[in-house]
Amino acid sequence: MNSMHERMFPIAPFGVRLGTRLEGKAAREQLLGLLDELPQPGRVVVSLEGVEVLSGSFADEAIAIPYSRLASGEYGDRYLVLRAPSLEITDDLAHKLERRRLAMICLTDDGWEVVGFLAPAMREALALVVKRGETTPKELAEALNIRHNACLHRVGRLAELRLIRREEVGLAGPHPSYRLFSILSP
């Protein structure tokens, strides 16, 4: 796997207490510009360091809408990750992501958490991919003690949500075979 390119996108320059949809739109334009320029594969870390208030409106415009476009495949092999001093600041963003049936990985001082909507079984699979850094659906199915098809479904959905990176490496019979990568890996 090629190593991930990374860019930081600090939210604090837009304000400490944010904000309206109008302000969120301005931040969104800059974030999408950064995503466009980012070499693939790559991730943008959206940092909430220094932000005291993140309203649902700002969070939706600046982060959730770009993330929904990312999840639709519009930005190719690129990913968005949050960084926050605590999960409390992501509360309203989580609500917006849940309404959009999306979830993001949030890096905290204690590790990482999922912000938004993700079923427990999907969280379990995601945690294993992050822990291993790199794996295959077969290895994952064995570790989770689930059927291979069920595992393919889970990792397919995680890849759609841009929570893991899935790379096609050949064919296994009539179906493509994949390697799975954590989007937090270097």
Added chain:
Amino acid sequence: MAKLTVETIDQVLDVLVAQKANELDLRHITFIDPYALLLLALGMRHRLEVGPHLVIQWPESPSVHRWMEAMGFFAEVDEFVPTSRIAPVRVTNALAPITSIAKEQEVSRLVEAFDRRLAERYPLTGTSRNALIRIMIELFQNIPQHSNATGAVSDPHGLAAIQDYTDSIFLAVADKGVGLHGSLALRPEFASLSDRSALDAIVFEGMSRFTDPGRGGELRRIARLVRNWDGMLTIRSGEALLIMDAEHGDIYDAPVFPGVQIAICLPRRVFGIEAPPIDNE
């Protein structure tokens, strides 16, 4: 009726909206809360627009009169008030006086100003203060975003005010725009909803005039937060009035009035405030 509050202001509104009465007697009023004050201002403005002329007898209580002055009420309704009534403010127990909200670009600055006034008076704890800021951002922003959603209202006239009492902080936000029903009705599937059903759909089901799933749900979240804080939430729109506390949330019939008017009353202990620093009647 000695007090103009969430519970009693509709009696006054009835007089202001009903074009039969030509006099409003407020002489014996001994207390007005910020929600009632904003509705009184909007009701008077509405009456000015639709007529006929109304004679108003102002409260005789000096403390009520001083508070109304300090809240900027007479400046807000200057079309109705003789010039001699607009005296310089001598008592400034008003926490955040009546503030006009028109453009989305102004919202963050206005929220900062409200927060600053609150922080100057109290050593607020972080979490609840930030939550109140989020509430103000969403409620203030709703005025430029939604109060003239149809484009048919010449002046939605958004207003906000905040006042502290010995046991609570009281925020009021109001406009005389299209109302919750008028906004939601822009979606054809909601066009036939009543005021009551529109209020219910927005506050309890998180609906919005937008089909984008990221829009809406803010009033529902605010309602939950206020309830968790053991506070009281009032939302009035059209002829529907929701009054919600920690245990109950019921929608009542009210005299029809344009726009959306919201009151949030939060216990001071939520903000880590114990002893009252002032006695503001």
